[in-house]
Amino acid sequence: MNKTDVRTLQQYLRENGTYSGKLDGIRGPRTRAAVGATLEAHADTLPEDAGTWSDRRRTVVCLQLACRERKIEVGPLDGLWGPQTEYAADVLATIHRTGKPPVPWRDQTPLDVNPNGWPREAELRQVLGSPTRKPPMVVVPCPWKLALAWDLNTCPTGIGCHERVADSLARVLDRVYDHYGPERLMELGLHRYGGCYNKRRKRGGTAWSTHAWGIAIDWDPAHNKLKWGRDRAHLAGAEYDTWWQIWEEEGWVSLGRTRNFDWMHVQAAKP
Ligand SMILES: [Zn+2]
Incomplete structure (x- = not known):
């Protein structure tokens, strides 16, 4: 006490x-x-x-x-x-x-659907090719203003991702924008973009990161650090429920919602 x-x-x-x-x-x-x-x-x-x-x-x-x-x-x-x-x-x-x-967070079970047929992480190499080759990329425009999380004066106009996930990402971004609107997105810190394509291995691991295929995106990393759980991570808050629901309806996976770490990260691959 x-x-x-x-x-x-x-x-x-x-x-x-x-x-x-x-x-x-x-x-x-x-x-x-x-x-x-x-x-x-x-x-x-x-x-x-x-x-x-x-x-x-x-x-x-x-x-x-x-x-x-x-x-x-x-x-x-x-x-x-x-x-x-x-x-x-x-x-x-x-x-x-x-x-x-x-809000009873244990009841907020992440939706587990896969309408776009995202591969499992273990099969990414077979399905999308070697992570050491740069994937075929498309820039998906973002309907709200983004700022690089580590350099807020740099404002990318879109998200460069694997062409395989581009249409789905565009749908997600449109729905998010319709739901929250530009001001609320800014308040929620969802303009702080933490990057998508990045040829690297998992932090704290040896396997290739889903970022190496351009199928994962990080959001507001400063307030959602890798090891933070739902008691600290901003993106675990109830005000982001719809945000996650929109991603999950397209089959994307939040590591925060499924494993309670790396709340910044969302990926188009099943763990
Ligand atoms: Zn990530």
């Missing part, structure tokens, strides 16, 4: 009228008194020996009560700080902050 959790508890105590102090995340005397009053009011729902528990354990059980009142699954009211209580406290904090529970 950290300061944020104590603050969440204090906000609950304030809402139920037992606490009028600061939301400072400190278990001081006023917080302890408010916890005491709240536990007394709910004595019938608590284990009989709860009166003998330590201050810390009574604070935890009070936060568990707060979660239960909001219908958050918190497990037994035992005053013990386990993973279920910790997660429930996070949910309660999100409700306090936004008025809504967090």
Whole structure:
């Protein structure tokens, strides 16, 4: 139980009228008194020996009560700080902050369809040829203004990719533009283009990268670093759900959505 959790508890105590102090995340005397009053009011729902528990354990059980009142699954009211209580406290904090529970990311299973018949990564060499030869390239114009992620003053007019994926990429870009519009795309950082064709091996691996065939694109790499998971990567946010859905409907694969790393990367090949 950290300061944020104590603050969440204090906000609950304030809402139920037992606490009028600061939301400072400190278990001081006023917080302890408010916890005491709240536990007394709910004595019938608590284990009989709860009166003998330590201050810390009574604070935890009070936060568990707060979660239960909001219908958050918190497990037994035992005053013990386990993973279920910790997660429930996070949910309660999100409700306090936004008025809504967090978006259930585990339910957002990536769509797995393949309308364009993208190859599997393991067969890329057979299907598209050796990655050491430059692939047949086409530049697909981008309907919104792009800027190179590492040099924002350079604004490519399109994305150079393998000719095999060009039509699909054009459809994706059009749909994305129709959905979000230029201003929102800029706000979301989707103008920060991280490159497509690049004759290189996988970072942190020995196999050829899908970039070497010009069938993968990186977006906003500074805010979606290779090893970042959904807790840090911008592109994991709920505001990008439609973005990913549009790619996935064309069979493209997000490594972030399927494996929770390299959220910048989307590819026209099945892993
Ligand atoms: Zn990439």
